[in-house]
Amino acid sequence: MDETDHQAEGRGVEDAAADVAPTGVAIVDVAIIGAGPVGLFAAFQCRMLRLSCLLIDALAETGGQCAALYPEKPIYDIPGLPEIEAGALIGNLERQLMPFAVPRRLSRRVTGLSGEAGDFTLTTDAGDTIRARTVLIAAGAGAFGPNRPPLPGIEDFERGGTVQYLVRQRESLRGCAVAIAGGGDSAVDWALALAGVAERIWLIHRRDRFRAAPESLRRLDEAVEAGLVERVVPFQLQALAGENGILSGVTVASLDGEQRILPANRLLAFFGLSTDLGPIAGWGLETGLHGVIPVDPATLRTSLPGVFAVGDVASYPGKLKLILQGFSEAAMAAHAIHAVAKPDQALRFEHSTTSGLPIS
Known part of the structure; x- marks a missing residue:
């Protein structure tokens, strides 16, 4: 078992069964590609809707650019937080997600995607095979490096x-x-x-x-x-x-x-980052200039059924490349994903103050 699978311990039976099949192949409702701030919050939103999920990231730690490039940089536009350093924001997002113990595969790039909505198979450069009913791309601007x-x-x-x-x-x-x-x-x-x-x-x-x-x-x-x-x-x-x-x-x-x-x-x-979607660009998705992925602004659906995108990688008219907008997109995408991952289950909207944390 991968060391990151141990984070699944302590969950309810429903969640644990969704993580690893007897063959050792991970099976989830949502495979989230990218464990930056928006990817982490997307995982939280999915779990609030009782969707099992797994995080995949090419970096060795969660947090994306916030952790890798500027952990001590202050951020001023997160609602309710007048000022917070990027690294501290990632820490808060991890604490928010902690009750769900979402498994993750780090230091891995997704190299392949096959199948269709409801039954995707993803492979990574570390040899992982992941079965997922839906895919959520939260990969920021893709793999990045400085100009x-x-x-x-x-x-x-x-x-x-x-x-x-x-x-x-x-x-x-x-x-x-x-x-x-x-x-x-x-x-x-x-x-x-x-x-x-x-x-x-x-x-x-x-x-x-x-x-x-x-x-x-x-x-x-x-x-x-x-x-x-x-x-x-x-x-x-x-x-x-x-x-x-x-x-x-x-x-x-x-x-x-x-x-x-x-x-x-x-x-x-500081002359910006050169970015690359890598293998994602070869999945048959419609892509735009600078490696962005056009999406439906109401559902965050991409041109490929069952695949969604949020955060900096997603593009639509009026888009603002702000973390707070990525957070909103994560919540919207989670609701749209539920209809694909669990088409036979009606989803009734509830505020977290009434639903609480849905942990078995």
């Missing part, structure tokens, strides 16, 4: 750890001279988060204006006025200096040829 600036010799500094594309712990940059490159929320948020931690911060962008939330820009103006952050605009990265993977300076240049050398010993580059 790297095209600078000579940058690989040496990446290996040396002085050029980074994510920050797991602010304290690792305490006392450092940090150059942050990028013009979006990530660059601005980390400039603010490191103010008072790093010895010096330069925020580099090729334009005068940053594409960040208004409140973040207001706080950035305050940090600049207080001398905690220096805006370096309009400049872009040109070269790196240092030896043996240890950064000693960052050269930036403007479009008119002006150059500056910033005595930084760390470079944080």
